[in-house]
Amino acid sequence: MCRWVAYSGGSVYLEELIFKPQHSLIDQSLESFRGTSTTNGDGFGVGWYGSRDVPGMFKETRPAWNDPNLRDLSAQVESPLFLAHVRATTGTEIQRTNCHPFRYGKWLFMHNGEIRGFEKVRRDLAIAVAPDLYAEIRGTTDSELMFYLALTFGLEKDVVAGVERTVGYVESVGHNADIDHPVQMTLGISDGERLYAFRYSSERQSRSLFHSRDVESLREIYPVAERLSDDAIAIVSEPLSDLTGVWEEIPESSVVISGGGKRELREFSPTISNDS
Numbered sequence: 001m002c003r004w005v006a007y008s009g010g011s012v013y014l015e016e017l018i019f020k021p022q023h024s025l026i027d028q029s030l031e032s033f034r035g036t037s038t039t040n041g042d043g044f045g046v047g048w049y050g051s052r053d054v055p056g057m058f059k060e061t062r063p064a065w066n067d068p069n070l071r072d073l074s075a076q077v078e079s080p081l082f083l084a085h086v087r088a089t090t091g092t093e094i095q096r097t098n099c100h101p102f103r104y105g106k107w108l109f110m111h112n113g114e115i116r117g118f119e120k121v122r123r124d125l126a127i128a129v130a131p132d133l134y135a136e137i138r139g140t141t142d143s144e145l146m147f148y149l150a151l152t153f154g155l156e157k158d159v160v161a162g163v164e165r166t167v168g169y170v171e172s173v174g175h176n177a178d179i180d181h182p183v184q185m186t187l188g189i190s191d192g193e194r195l196y197a198f199r200y201s202s203e204r205q206s207r208s209l210f211h212s213r214d215v216e217s218l219r220e221i222y223p224v225a226e227r228l229s230d231d232a233i234a235i236v237s238e239p240l241s242d243l244t245g246v247w248e249e250i251p252e253s254s255v256v257i258s259g260g261g262k263r264e265l266r267e268f269s270p271t272i273s274n275d276s
Helices: 025-030 068-076 118-128 142-152 159-176 215-219
Strands: 003-013 044-048 056-060 078-086 102-104 107-115 183-190 195-201 210-212 233-236 247-249 254-259 262-267
Touching: 003 025, 003 068, 003 107, 003 183, 003 195, 025 078, 044 068, 044 107, 056 068, 078 107, 078 183, 102 142, 107 118, 107 142, 118 142, 118 159, 142 159, 159 183, 159 195, 159 254, 195 233, 210 215, 215 233, 233 254
Parallel strands: none
Antiparallel strands: 003 078, 003 233, 044 056, 044 078, 102 107, 107 183, 183 195, 195 254, 210 233, 210 247, 254 262
């Protein structure tokens, strides 16, 4: 499907995770070891936080490994928090508006997985999006629609609760349409202060997702170790190196929250809202 990385910590150049590691995101776009698709060449995107209120973003439909602009940008832009994604479409068009991450105000959102039977439930899901938010949808993916459902269900007030309500709603609509196991997802979400990483699927067989164990683990593999803050974390679809002890798999049905000098692991459980 897709591969993604997210980073939070002291400011580093984007290339430190996107290009330089042994099994970088660019390497994964050419040869994924743990994804359902070996190549992820249906576009890419990167979103980063800097000194402005709204995060910067760069997307393109060409393969990430074949875009010199991405290489140049990644070598020049540094950020304390960024998200990057390479796409393998599950059926929707290859176009810039369908590339991740998706942005709304200060929020960035990216997804690996799918809403199964999306063509059968798309209309019902779209109707549930708040009218003022629906006008902001630019593409045709299940991922972007999931983002705007989460915003509708309160993501801006409580990220975990908003996603739990969203997944509960999507599962309910899917089951009503006789779809088995409607949701398959890993999500990366940020407001520029905290980084959230979700791993969940309706069948409890989620796509892979890992986080760096601690900052000392990251310092083993990055030449910019002195720039990493003590709370630095990288979250990745698959490990960026084969060094033992660096990467820890995020458990099934859980969410990792990082920010403010703290890292927290919580259980993730979809809920059905009374007003869903």
